[in-house]
Amino acid sequence: MELHQLTIDTARSAVQSRQVTALALAESHYARIAKEDARIGAYLTLCKERALEQADRMDRMAAEGKTLPPLGGVPVAVKDVMSTRGVRTTAASKILQHYIPPYDCTAVARMEAAGAVILGKTNCDEFAMGSSNENSGFHPVHNPRDLTRVPGGSSGGSAAAVAADMAVMALGSDTGGSIRQPASFCGVVGLMPTYGRVSRYGLIAFASSLDHIGPLTKTVKDAAIVLGTIAGRDPMDSTSADLPVPDYQAALEQPVRGMKVGVAKEYFGEGLDDEVRQSVESAIDKLRSLGCEITPVSLPHTSYAIPTYYIIATAEASANLARYDGVRYTSRASGVKSLSEMYRRTRDEGFGAEVKRRIMLGTYALSAGYYEAYYLKAQKVRTLLTRDFEEAFRKVDAIVTPTSPTAAFRLGDKSNDPLAMYLADIYTVTADLVGIPGISIPCGETKTKLPIGLQILGKHFDESTMLRLAHAYEQAA
Amino acid sequence: MKVTEKDVVHVADLANLELSSEERSGMVRNLNSILEYIDRLNELDTSNVEPMAQVSTRYDSGEREQGSSRIAHATREDILEGLRKSLPQDTALENAPDSDGTFFRVPKVIER
Numbered sequence: 100m101e102l103h104q105l106t107i108d109t110a111r112s113a114v115q116s117r118q119v120t121a122l123a124l125a126e127s128h129y130a131r132i133a134k135e136d137a138r139i140g141a142y143l144t145l146c147k148e149r150a151l152e153q154a155d156r157m158d159r160m161a162a163e164g165k166t167l168p169p170l171g172g173v174p175v176a177v178k179d180v181m182s183t184r185g186v187r188t189t190a191a192s193k194i195l196q197h198y199i200p201p202y203d204c205t206a207v208a209r210m211e212a213a214g215a216v217i218l219g220k221t222n223c224d225e226f227a228m229g230s231s232n233e234n235s236g237f238h239p240v241h242n243p244r245d246l247t248r249v250p251g252g253s254s255g256g257s258a259a260a261v262a263a264d265m266a267v268m269a270l271g272s273d274t275g276g277s278i279r280q281p282a283s284f285c286g287v288v289g290l291m292p293t294y295g296r297v298s299r300y301g302l303i304a305f306a307s308s309l310d311h312i313g314p315l316t317k318t319v320k321d322a323a324i325v326l327g328t329i330a331g332r333d334p335m336d337s338t339s340a341d342l343p344v345p346d347y348q349a350a351l352e353q354p355v356r357g358m359k360v361g362v363a364k365e366y367f368g369e370g371l372d373d374e375v376r377q378s379v380e381s382a383i384d385k386l387r388s389l390g391c392e393i394t395p396v397s398l399p400h401t402s403y404a405i406p407t408y409y410i411i412a413t414a415e416a417s418a419n420l421a422r423y424d425g426v427r428y429t430s431r432a433s434g435v436k437s438l439s440e441m442y443r444r445t446r447d448e449g450f451g452a453e454v455k456r457r458i459m460l461g462t463y464a465l466s467a468g469y470y471e472a473y474y475l476k477a478q479k480v481r482t483l484l485t486r487d488f489e490e491a492f493r494k495v496d497a498i499v500t501p502t503s504p505t506a507a508f509r510l511g512d513k514s515n516d517p518l519a520m521y522l523a524d525i526y527t528v529t530a531d532l533v534g535i536p537g538i539s540i541p542c543g544e545t546k547t548k549l550p551i552g553l554q555i556l557g558k559h560f561d562e563s564t565m566l567r568l569a570h571a572y573e574q575a576a
Numbered sequence: 577m578k579v580t581e582k583d584v585v586h587v588a589d590l591a592n593l594e595l596s597s598e599e600r601s602g603m604v605r606n607l608n609s610i611l612e613y614i615d616r617l618n619e620l621d622t623s624n625v626e627p628m629a630q631v632s633t634r635y636d637s638g639e640r641e642q643g644s645s646r647i648a649h650a651t652r653e654d655i656l657e658g659l660r661k662s663l664p665q666d667t668a669l670e671n672a673p674d675s676d677g678t679f680f681r682v683p684k685v686i687e688r
Contacts, residue, residue, distance in 0.1 A: 431673035478627030534631030
């Protein structure tokens with residue numbers, strides 16, 4: 100069996116039918132990682148012992164003729180911002196380079212309970228802050244489709260691992276586009292659920308009102324399977340929604356004829372690359388030919404999303420990252436004489452440039468005299484952005500946009516211009532601020548063979564409709 | 577220029593960062609360029625708009641409720657080990673850079 104042909108279902112049923120063992124499946128992925136990852140850089144830590152134990156458990160179940168759980172024996176990767184008990188978890192930051200969590204993230208625990216074999220932890224931008232993976236405190240990730248280009252970020256290692264067949268799927272996190280944008284750059288599927296659909300317990304916090312965990316997969320069906328596995332109320336996260344989790348796989352089979360699909364002109368303006376525009380427009384034509392009713396909608400505050408995001412996200416980050424002070428999390432600057440010197444030197448040495456920049460911006464926005472002008476203002480604009488979508492979703496069932504204004508850019512292209520980097524998230528940040536779900540699916544390539552992503556946005560807690568449309572497009576394309 | 581080097585020093589102090597002199601001058605440049613972009617928020621009149629701190633989980637709570645008033649407040653009984661057992665002391669201290677086995681140990685706090 101070729102690794103690139105493996106999806107969750109094919110991998111699981113091969114293990115179930117004893118056509119291959121979960122152990123062999125894990126080993127062949129480790130062999131692939133050993134061969135490919137030196138030039139890609141997708142993984143930060145491998146947890147082979149834990150993986151092989153789980154694989155063995157699945158093999159014994161299959162040998163006893165028991166039905167495997169939905170991810171039984173499937174080799175997966177986890178972004179290194181999710182805590183894994185006994186396995187180093189760094190958030191790609193030097194400040195956590197030796198940190199070994201004493202507990203598992205809920206999403207990770209649910210994946211393992213569903214039979215997934217966790218191969219290792221994937222690289223990302225430090226504390227998930229970035230759009231290119233160049234902010235990793237360890238090493239950048241290279242796009243498997245073109246090694247001179249970035250894989251996107253911040254879940255760049257997760258996207259690259261799936262794109263290069265070094266995992267069947269990977270978990271990522273999305274605060275401003277960090278699942279969807281790298282999925283689009285690497286040519287895979289990336290799903291961000293509704294805020295509150297998936298527990299954030301054990302996710303290393305960046306911006307708590309914006310952070311989401313979700314899957315990067317090869318197919319829309321795989322995204323549906325994983326979402327069904329990790330979704331649902333968790334008492335350990337008081338913001339996780341106490342709502343029933345629908346059968347997402349069943350939703351895929353529902354027809355899309357007559358579905359009302361919104362297109363907002365604000366997502367096709369200045370800065371959108373021509374090839375991306377053409378691909379997304381052809382995708383919209385395809386949806387029309389499938390019987391969807393394409394309807395113009397207006398999201399008038401779209402251009403205010405990036406400034407709003409960079410106030411709210413940095414303000415929350417400045418508070419969340421205060422805990423890395425040299426007391427509890429392994430790193431402490433040496434030779435310090437006072438408590439305050441210990442705080443400062445530990446943080447100065449441990450944080451990278453972008454993390455310091457965001458802590459500074461967030462602290463500034465929350466500081467006396469600026470709170471109302473910046474933080475409160477941004478919170479009010481967040482309400483306006485939410486109203487835009489509430490209004491649009493009165494008319495349509497889903498909205499389609501490009502995922503990113505361009506295909507993958509070159510390493511180094513934007514790394515010296517923070518503002519240019521922030522604008523790479525221009526089509527993704529709004530969904531995080533509003534809390535609605537979004538998915539990026541491949542919708543073609545540029546002339547130079549770089550993947551292009553189509554983004555579908557859904558109503559709050561209506562991932563089913565979004566997945567149904569994504570699946571219909573994927574099958575037709 | 578909205579942000580001066582003096583502001584950067586003050587904010588770094590609030591954030592428990594020190595920053596080298598190169599980092600400081602880079603920060604002055606970066607923060608000014610980002611804040612200039614952020615200033616476009618002032619084009620919007622938000623005098624009658626409620627702030628939104630959190631995405632609500634009560635989307636069916638009625639159209640009239642906007643912004644933060646839509647937050648569903650989660651509460652639970654305050655009971656010992658209500659959600660899960662607390663970490664044992666030795667586990668909680670495993671990642672400590674310095675401890676005496678019972679407490680986290682830090683440099684002297686009060687100087688005389």
